[in-house]
Amino acid sequence: MKEKRWFEIKLVVPGALEEAITNRLFELGAEGVNQQLTPDTEPVLSGFFAESVQAAALTQLREYLASLAALFPQEKPVRLECQAVDNQDWAERYKEFYRPQPLGHCFYLAPAWEKNASIPDGRIPIIMEPGQAFGTGLHASTQLCISLIERVIKQQPHLTKLTLMDVGTGTGILAIAAYKLGIPQVSAIDNDPIAVETAQENIALNHCTAIQVSSQPLSAFREPFDIVVSNILLETHKELIGEYARLVKSGGQLILSGLLTPQKEEMDHCFSDRGFTLELSESWQEWLALMYIRQGNATA
Numbered sequence: 001m002k003e004k005r006w007f008e009i010k011l012v013v014p015g016a017l018e019e020a021i022t023n024r025l026f027e028l029g030a031e032g033v034n035q036q037l038t039p040d041t042e043p044v045l046s047g048f049f050a051e052s053v054q055a056a057a058l059t060q061l062r063e064y065l066a067s068l069a070a071l072f073p074q075e076k077p078v079r080l081e082c083q084a085v086d087n088q089d090w091a092e093r094y095k096e097f098y099r100p101q102p103l104g105h106c107f108y109l110a111p112a113w114e115k116n117a118s119i120p121d122g123r124i125p126i127i128m129e130p131g132q133a134f135g136t137g138l139h140a141s142t143q144l145c146i147s148l149i150e151r152v153i154k155q156q157p158h159l160t161k162l163t164l165m166d167v168g169t170g171t172g173i174l175a176i177a178a179y180k181l182g183i184p185q186v187s188a189i190d191n192d193p194i195a196v197e198t199a200q201e202n203i204a205l206n207h208c209t210a211i212q213v214s215s216q217p218l219s220a221f222r223e224p225f226d227i228v229v230s231n232i233l234l235e236t237h238k239e240l241i242g243e244y245a246r247l248v249k250s251g252g253q254l255i256l257s258g259l260l261t262p263q264k265e266e267m268d269h270c271f272s273d274r275g276f277t278l279e280l281s282e283s284w285q286e287w288l289a290l291m292y293i294r295q296g297n298a299t300a
Contacts, residue, residue, distance in 0.1 A: 005051035010044060012079040017068055018043045023286055024064050027233060028057045098136060104146040107177060109137045112205060124180050127205045130171055137173050144282050144289035145231045145257040146177055152253055152291060153181045160184055167230035172199030174229050179208045188213040218243040231257040238270055245274045248294040257289035264288055
């Protein structure tokens with residue numbers, strides 16, 4: 001397999017703009033964002049991107065920074081640098097800020113290299129090796145998705161009969177969480193072969209090898225699922241509405257994350273037209289996760 005190449009965008013930002021710029025880095029495809037403080041306390045954000053998206057990410061980021069400068073003329077200009085990052089450096093930098101911590105209401109995140117991490121009583125461990133895929137558990141969109149998965153599964157009276165699909169699985173963290181909460185039939189897909197490999201490694205680390213993970217397209221799946229989970233961005237959700245409608249059982253649930261709070265109205269409009277009714281929503285740090293029910297008379 002060809003080794004994936006990375007680059008780092010480093011920005012020195014005023015504190016007032018830190019959250020907005022962090023969110024934008026993820027929207028542009030960052031597969032990790034680190035934050036440090038300089039001696040004068042200005043945050044330094046480092047976004048890590050696959051080399052294949054470098055030109056587009058830099059162009060759109062510069063346009064976004066120009067719009068922020070117009071909106072906040074009182075703030076200092078953002079300073080930006082870009083450099084290549086080798087795979088070893090990428091992995092080591094992740095370890096600097098990826099620490100054992102609670103995740104949702106039920107789980108405890110334990111990096112694979114933290115061999116002596118103590119799991120608090122009552123918490124279910126999820127052991128993660130982030131590798132080169134999105135979904136470490138640290139980003140708000142992932143944590144919101146975990147929270148909705150917990151809430152939905154808690155409401156289910158017959159877990160042993162349920163099926164779940166994780167679309168764009170990344171590291172496999174959402175599939176692993178659902179399986180550990182009792183859903184026995186979990187499928188996970190991703191169109192990035194490196195993500196599939198990373199998910200398989202994490203599934204093995206967590207002894208969840210019954211999870212079926214692959215790079216198959218959604219169109220390859222014929223049987224609908226009780227629950228479909230998807231933590232990707234708005235435009236991709238809109239592109240997949242037809243597949244979601246086909247793959248969620250009548251009365252089944254669709255959990256969507258990777259969204260910003262101002263996008264809620266647009267999502268509701270798109271999904272209500274396809275027979276989905278919004279039942280639950282959660283937001284955090286300007287990010288949003290939604291849970292829809294597919295109505296019995298909906299058509300795919």
